Amino acid sequence: MGARWNQRVVAGTAVGAAAVLASWLGVGTARAATALSIAAVVLVAALALISSSEFRRDHPVVARAAISVAAVDVSLVVTGFFSSTVDSNLAIGAAMSIVLLGLSFLTGSSGQISIGNGAFMGVGAFTVAIWANHHATTPIAVVLLLAVVAGALVGLLLGLPATRLRGPYLAGMTLAFAVAFGAVLNLFSTWTGGDSGLQLPYAVNAPAWLVHFFQPGTSSLTTNSVWLVDVTIVTAGIALFFMANLFASRTGRAMRLVRDNDVAAELVGISLPRARVIAFTVSAAYAALGGGLWTIINNAVTPATYGFALSITILSLVVIGGIGTIPGALIGGLIYAFAASVIAWFTAHTGLNPQGNVASQLNGIIFGGLLVLTILFAPTGIAGFVRRRWAAWRSR
Amino acid sequence: MGSFLTSRNVADVLGGLTNGVIYSLVALSLVLVWRSTRILNFAQGAMAMIAAYIGFAVLAPTTNYWVSMAVAIIAGLVLGGLTERVIVRGLYGKPEINPVVAMVGFLLVLESVAAAIWSTTSRGLPTPFSIVDWQINHKPVALSPFALYEIVTAVVVMTVIALLFQFTKLGLKLRAAALAPEVSRLLGVRVGRMLTLGWMLSSGVGAVTAVLVASNYFTGLTPTTMDGVFAFGFIAAAIGGLDSPVGALVSGVSLGIILQFVGDYLNSNDIILVALGMLIVSLMVRPNGVFTRSAQRRV
Amino acid sequence: MIRANGLSVTYGAVQALRDVTFTAETGAITAVLGANGAGKTTLLRAISGLVAPRSGTVSLDETTLTGERPEDIVRRGVGHVPEGRGVIAEFTVEENLRLGAMISPMPLRDGLNQQYEWFPVLGERRKQAAATLSGGERQMLAMARALIAKPTVLLLDEPSLGLAPLVTAQLMHTVSELCATTGLTVILVEQNAKSALRIARRAVVLYLGRVVADDDAAAVAQDDQLRQYYLGMVK
Numbered sequence: 001m002g003a004r005w006n007q008r009v010v011a012g013t014a015v016g017a018a019a020v021l022a023s024w025l026g027v028g029t030a031r032a033a034t035a036l037s038i039a040a041v042v043l044v045a046a047l048a049l050i051s052s053s054e055f056r057r058d059h060p061v062v063a064r065a066a067i068s069v070a071a072v073d074v075s076l077v078v079t080g081f082f083s084s085t086v087d088s089n090l091a092i093g094a095a096m097s098i099v100l101l102g103l104s105f106l107t108g109s110s111g112q113i114s115i116g117n118g119a120f121m122g123v124g125a126f127t128v129a130i131w132a133n134h135h136a137t138t139p140i141a142v143v144l145l146l147a148v149v150a151g152a153l154v155g156l157l158l159g160l161p162a163t164r165l166r167g168p169y170l171a172g173m174t175l176a177f178a179v180a181f182g183a184v185l186n187l188f189s190t191w192t193g194g195d196s197g198l199q200l201p202y203a204v205n206a207p208a209w210l211v212h213f214f215q216p217g218t219s220s221l222t223t224n225s226v227w228l229v230d231v232t233i234v235t236a237g238i239a240l241f242f243m244a245n246l247f248a249s250r251t252g253r254a255m256r257l258v259r260d261n262d263v264a265a266e267l268v269g270i271s272l273p274r275a276r277v278i279a280f281t282v283s284a285a286y287a288a289l290g291g292g293l294w295t296i297i298n299n300a301v302t303p304a305t306y307g308f309a310l311s312i313t314i315l316s317l318v319v320i321g322g323i324g325t326i327p328g329a330l331i332g333g334l335i336y337a338f339a340a341s342v343i344a345w346f347t348a349h350t351g352l353n354p355q356g357n358v359a360s361q362l363n364g365i366i367f368g369g370l371l372v373l374t375i376l377f378a379p380t381g382i383a384g385f386v387r388r389r390w391a392a393w394r395s396r
Numbered sequence: 397m398g399s400f401l402t403s404r405n406v407a408d409v410l411g412g413l414t415n416g417v418i419y420s421l422v423a424l425s426l427v428l429v430w431r432s433t434r435i436l437n438f439a440q441g442a443m444a445m446i447a448a449y450i451g452f453a454v455l456a457p458t459t460n461y462w463v464s465m466a467v468a469i470i471a472g473l474v475l476g477g478l479t480e481r482v483i484v485r486g487l488y489g490k491p492e493i494n495p496v497v498a499m500v501g502f503l504l505v506l507e508s509v510a511a512a513i514w515s516t517t518s519r520g521l522p523t524p525f526s527i528v529d530w531q532i533n534h535k536p537v538a539l540s541p542f543a544l545y546e547i548v549t550a551v552v553v554m555t556v557i558a559l560l561f562q563f564t565k566l567g568l569k570l571r572a573a574a575l576a577p578e579v580s581r582l583l584g585v586r587v588g589r590m591l592t593l594g595w596m597l598s599s600g601v602g603a604v605t606a607v608l609v610a611s612n613y614f615t616g617l618t619p620t621t622m623d624g625v626f627a628f629g630f631i632a633a634a635i636g637g638l639d640s641p642v643g644a645l646v647s648g649v650s651l652g653i654i655l656q657f658v659g660d661y662l663n664s665n666d667i668i669l670v671a672l673g674m675l676i677v678s679l680m681v682r683p684n685g686v687f688t689r690s691a692q693r694r695v
Numbered sequence: 696m697i698r699a700n701g702l703s704v705t706y707g708a709v710q711a712l713r714d715v716t717f718t719a720e721t722g723a724i725t726a727v728l729g730a731n732g733a734g735k736t737t738l739l740r741a742i743s744g745l746v747a748p749r750s751g752t753v754s755l756d757e758t759t760l761t762g763e764r765p766e767d768i769v770r771r772g773v774g775h776v777p778e779g780r781g782v783i784a785e786f787t788v789e790e791n792l793r794l795g796a797m798i799s800p801m802p803l804r805d806g807l808n809q810q811y812e813w814f815p816v817l818g819e820r821r822k823q824a825a826a827t828l829s830g831g832e833r834q835m836l837a838m839a840r841a842l843i844a845k846p847t848v849l850l851l852d853e854p855s856l857g858l859a860p861l862v863t864a865q866l867m868h869t870v871s872e873l874c875a876t877t878g879l880t881v882i883l884v885e886q887n888a889k890s891a892l893r894i895a896r897r898a899v900v901l902y903l904g905r906v907v908a909d910d911d912a913a914a915v916a917q918d919d920q921l922r923q924y925y926l927g928m929v930k
Contacts, residue, residue, distance in 0.1 A: 113493040115438075115500060161679045168436035169638075169679060171496045172630050175438065176675055179627040180668040187665060308623060312504050319497050357512045364508030371501025375494050376486045565797065572783060572794050579781035581765040582743060582774075583840065584798035 013044060032080075039077045046070040064244040072237035079229050088297070089337045091229035094236045095293035097333025100318045101243045101326065102286025108247070108324030110276045116158075116174030117287040117314045119181035122306030124151045124288025128295040129198035130191050136201050144235065144292045151288020152281050159280030178311040185303045197302035204228065204296045228297050235293060236333075239286060243326060246282065287314075309364075316367040320374050322383025331382050339363065399535075407538035408656045414543040414612075415628075416652020417550035421605040422629020423636060423644035424554060428598035430638040432574035432591055434492075435484060437598070438499040441622030441629075442506035443479065444602030447472035448610050448617055451603070452521055453514050461524045461611075468603045476599025480592045510619035518618045521611035546608050553604055554645060557597065561641075570594060624668075628655075631671050635678045637685020647686065696721045697742065697773070697848050697880060702751035704737050704904075711737040713904045714751070719848070719897075724874050724881040726895035726912060728888045728926055733901040735884040736778050739850045742882070743775040744768040755848065770798055774846030778853055780837040784826035788817055788836055791825055795840035810839040813869070831862040835869075842873070848880045849873075855887045863887065867894050888926040892916045900925050 046066040049055055056063040075094075079087050103117050114120075124147035131143050158177055165173070185192045192198065206227040295301045317336050322328025343362050344354075352359045378385050400406060422440065429437050437443075451468025483502060487495045525541035561567035572580040573590035580587050609625050610617035632651045636643025651671065658670045678686065697719045704712040712734045719725035727735050740746045742753050744765035752761040760768050769775070783791055789807070796806045811818030814835040820828065825836060834854050841849060851870070855863040871894040874881050885891035892898060898915040900908040902925050908915055915921055 107493065111491060111493060113496050115496075158676070161676055161683070165679060165683055168430075168492060168496055169634055169683065171438075171493070172436060172634055173675060173679060176627050176631055176668075176672050179624065180672045183665050183668045187669065312500055315497060315500055316504070319501075357515050361508040361512035364504050365512065368501045368504030368506075368508055372483060372498050372505065375498045375501065376483070379490070379494060565793075568790060568794055569797065572786070575785055576781060576783050578745065579777060579783065580794070581745070582769060582777060582781070583795050584766050584769045584844065585794070586766050 015044065036077065039073050043070055043073045046073065060248060061245060064248070065241055068237045068241040068244070071240065072233055075233045075237075076230055079226055079233070084226070087226055087229040089341065091232045091297045092294065093333045093335075093337025094229065094232040095290045095297065095333075096314075096317065096336040097290075097330050098236050098239045098293070099287045099290035099314055100321065100329035100332040101239055102283035102290075103314060103318045104322075104324055104326065104329045105243060105246060105286075106279045106283035107318070110279045112276060112280065113171050113315070114174040114280070114283060115171050115311050115315055116176075116178040116181075117283065118306055118308070118310030118312075119174075119178045119184075120151050120155060120284040120287035121291030121294070121310065121314075122181055122185070122303070123154050123284075124148070124291030125295045125301045125306065126185065126192055126198070126291075127151075127288065128292040129193075129200060129301045132200050132202070133198060140204055140231075140296065144289060144296075147288045147292030148285045151291075152285035154288075155281040155284020156277070159277045159284070175308075175311075178308045181306060182303055192303070195303060197300060197304075199300045200295065203299055204231070232293050232297065235289065239289060240326065240330075243286075243329075247326060313367060316371045318381075320367075320370050320381055322381030322385075323379075325381075325383045325387075327386075328381050328383035339367075399533075401532055401537050402535040404660070405657075408660050409653055410538040410543070412653030412656030413649060414539070414546055414652070415656060416649035417547050418605060418609060418625060418648075419628045419632040419652050420645045420648025421550050421553060421601055421608075422625060423633035423648045424557065424641060425598045425601040425605065426630060426633045427638055427641050427644045428557075428601065429595055430633075431641075432570070432594040433480075433484060433488065435487065435495040435499070436630075436638065438496065438626075439479070439503040439506060440598070440602055441606075441626030442503045442510075442619075443475050443599050444472065444606035445610075445617070445619060445622045446506050446510060447475055447599070447603035448521075448606035448621075449510055449514055451607060452610075452617065453519070461522050464522075465604070465607055468607050469600050472599045472601075472603025473596045476596040476602075477592050479599070480595035484591075484595065485588075507619045514619070516618055516620075518616040520616040521607070523611045527612070542612060546612060549604065549608060553601055557601065558641070560597075566593075627668070628652075628671060631675045633685075634675060635686060637682075637687040640685060640687035643685055643687025696756055697882070698754050699738070699742065700752050700754070702738070702741055702753065703749045704734075704741055704746055705749050711904050712741065712748070715901070715904070715906055716751075717899045717906060717909050719880055719882050721847075721880050722874065722878040723896040724871060724883055724894055726888075726891040726898040727882060727884045727901060728886075728891060728898055728915075729901035730925065731886070732903075734904040735901055736852055737904075738901070739775060739777075739852050739882065739884055742768075743773055743850060745775075769844065769846070772845070772847035773850065774841035774844060774848065775850040776834075776837045776841050776852060776854065779856075780833050782825045782828070782833045782837050782840075784824065786825055787822055788825055788828070789821040791836055791840050792817070792821075792843055795843045797844075799844045801843075801845060806843045806845075810843050813842070813873070814839050830857050831859075831866065834858065834866060838869075846879070848882070850882050850884075852884045853886060854883070855885060855890060863890055867891070870894060888922075 046069045049066040050063055050070065079090060082090070099117060099121055103114060107113055127147040127150040128143050131138065131146055158173070161170070161173065186194070204227075210227075291306070294305070313336075317332035318329060320335065321330070321332030340363070343366070347354050347359045347362065352362075374381055380388075425440055425444075426437060429435055429440075447468045450471035451464040451466075454467070479502070483498055484495070487498055523542050525545045527540050527542045529536040529538060529540045529543075531537065559567075561571060569580070569585045570590050570593060572583070573585055573587045574594065577587045580590075605625070606617075606622055610621055628651065629648065632648040633644050635651070636645075636647035651674070654674075655667045655671060659667045662670075698717075700716050702712050702715040703710070715734070715738060717725075727738060729735050737746060741748050742760070744760065744763055744767070748761060752759055754760060755771060755773060758771065760771065760773070763771075765775075783794070786794070792807055792810060793803065796803050799806050801809075807821075811821070816832055817836055817839055820832070825833065828836060838849075838851070838854070854866055854870070858866065867890050870881060870883065873879055883891055883895060892912045892915060895912040898908070898910065898912045899906055900915065900921060907925060908918070908921050910918075
């Protein structure tokens with residue numbers, strides 16, 4: 001740790017101190033400012049760790065944890081300043097980015113693709129709702145873990161043929177699963193509530209001590225959406241951390257070698273039967289986690305949400321964001337968070353009838369079109385495009 | 397004899413046969429492009445749906461079924477050719493998931509565009525024959541004139557395709573281009589043209605299928621009419637082996653009949669589940685399909 | 696007469712052919728010899744249009760072939776029997792031949808009869824799937840399929856590969872007879888230098904994509920150094 005390391009610490013501390021000072025001056029209550037100060041200190045510490053290349057090399061796992069912490073830290077602070085609408089969108093998008101991380105890993109590590117991850121999301125979403133309706137006292141973190149386990153089990157079951165299947169066959173099978181998922185739910189309609197789905201028996205609220213800290217004297221946060229988005233972001237951060245380690249594992253490294261070698265070969269992975277099943281299972285588990293979070297955010301679940309269309313949307317997002325990469329999944333989540341708003345804005349400003357056929361189909365036309373164009377002309381998506389531009393810019 | 401023909405099991409076989417030939421046509425359509433271009437066309441159903449809309453919606457004033465059918469087939473041929481030239485051509489030699497993604501995207505575009513133009517409201521198509529079942533001794537046989545027409549049409553389409561491939565110069569070139577593209581070029585076959593033709597034929601078969609489906613099922617024609625049919629057709633093709641036209645036909649009809657029994661003796665919700673189960677089991681046992689010899693597989 | 700002029704071909708970073716120039720005389724067999732990876736197959740692929748050269752040209756008599764597509768080059772009379780024969784195993788013998796006859800000016804029946812005359816065994820097996828043929832029979836089928844289109848130039852890529860010496864000798868004999876009776880120009884790529892030199896008029900030796908010798912076949916056969924270093928012939 002030489003002179004540059006010290007410079008970084010000094011600079012980071014200075015920035016952190018400035019942020020703390022600014023927060024004390026700019027934020028209304030002393031307690032909010034305290035929270036901001038803590039966030040600033042955590043961020044500076046995390047950034048200090050990440051910025052050292054020696055540290056990244058010697059302690060890669062801790063460095064990845066620091067990256068996740070830094071990302072979560074910034075996101076949490078930022079959500080406090082947004083409207084509840086934006087926060088809800090972000091929560092939905094953050095949950096989606098977990099789903100996309102899973103699919104990205106599947107493709108990146110095995111060259112396989114799933115068109116059924118919407119259904120795996122449904123597995124998680126219904127697991128959470130069913131469990132919560134029968135055991136209302138189970139802590140929410142445990143319920144989410146159950147959703148992950150359920151997703152992994154279903155994924156394993158469907159993924160077993162994946163050891164022997166070539167890509168298009170597997171894709172077709174996942175498509176059949178996505179189409180059949182409604183019937184699966186119907187089969188267990190006494191548990192899943194049939195067409196109307198299920199309500200959560202309780203709203204997921206912030207714990208009392210936290211409410212007390214920020215808004216002494218009130219029983220809950222004024223906007224629950226902040227709490228929900230924060231829960232989602234923290235979960236996404238944990239998912240990101242695990243995924244980063246998976247990507248860096250032996251399988252992940254082999255996959256990256258192939259990927260960075262050639263633009264055309266970008267999507268080709270290594271082909272080990274066991275790795276394939278694991279990747280498929282992981283991707284299903286991640287999808288289930290995202291679905292479980294959606295149930296918590298919406299406080300309800302309906303089967304219609306988890307139809308074939310969702311699976312296609314997931315595929316679009318991961319390809320447009322940049323398949324097989326972590327940033328691609330996060331970009332896809334962000335796109336999903338704001339796509340509806342952007343399209344609504346577009347509709348409003350082009351004078352389309354918002355209730356008309358064209359306006360209601362814009363989403364599909366745009367996503368489908370982007371999906372085709374991306375795979376034809378920029379198969380590495382936004383993440384790959386930015387990475388190449390960045391590399392070109394640096395090598396100039 | 398009469399009571400036999402109107403019995404429950406015969407009814408299931410006949411009903412299953414009527415559905416099964418539809419699955420066979422979808423499977424055949426998939427096999428046609430898989431063999432030549434190694435692409436599983438996930439947009440097959442959506443392309444067929446568009447062709448049916450063009451046949452029947454664009455020509456709404458013309459109430460002649462046969463004119464509309466002809467227009468739908470031509471639309472299907474053109475759409476298939478355009479798809480190959482504009483989208484698929486850029487996907488040859490790419491990682492195998494690229495075409496999957498592209499065709500799923502195309503599916504989304506087609507369904508959205510269809511809904512934007514023609515709305516998601518179902519429209520009933522005219523039927524050239526009665527859809528009321530024939531009766532023996534005042535009991536219905538599970539076969540209507542329309543169902544028979546469906547079966548006959550499917551048989552005609554399959555026969556035409558088989559004759560074309562087996563006994564014509566063009567068929568020889570189409571098969572050669574699919575089996576050995578480079579050698580074919582060395583023998584003067586314009587392989588690019590053959591691939592386009594293969595997609596056109598496949599899409600033409602799809603157009604016929606979609607018109608049959610939309611005029612038979614109570615759902616009528618909607619942008620998503622073909623989703624379920626496509627899923628069953630794919631399952632049939634995958635079980636039979638995507639390389640085998642014969643496999644497509646046999647497993648399509650078998651699937652139709654088996655599922656009819658499932659729907660009758662269990663319940664209609666279980667149909668897709670049983671189909672999914674059959675797909676998973678068959679893919680685990682024979683990953684390349686029941687009718688494909690593994691040595692025949694080429695990359 | 697077919698002529699390559701300054702032909703260079705690269706695959707990615709690998710240079711498969713470097714500035715190759717040679718002439719194959721009309722009505723004669725020109726042998727192209729060399730070890731594995733010398734660029735022999737690439738040379739044939741460049742002539743028939745399967746690979747685009749980075750520079751240089753190929754011309755047939757007065758016309759330039761470079762830049763044309765393989766399906767057009769074969770229509771100009773350049774038949775190519777590719778490495779590994781390229782027989783379509785799922786087709787019957789006759790279907791293979793019919794495919795080759797598509798661009799022939801002759802009526803199909805006459806073309807088939809002529810080939811069955813040259814290669815009687817193919818006539819006997821015309822209804823059999825090509826997959827059931829032996830290696831030698833497959834090679835005959837591949838040659839017949841190219842010849843039925845009435846080419847003026849025939850490119851043969853390692854016809855002797857995997858064949859028994861006796862079969863090879865028979866095959867070489869057929870090739871030389873074809874050449875003599877029909878005025879066919881043959882470019883014969885071979886690793887089996889000995890049998891190729893026996894029937895060739897001229898020989899071109901490639902080494903790492905470069906022409907290291909271009910001379911009368913007899914002279915190449917006599918050249919001990921060439922034989923030892925480039926052709927791996929001990930005796």
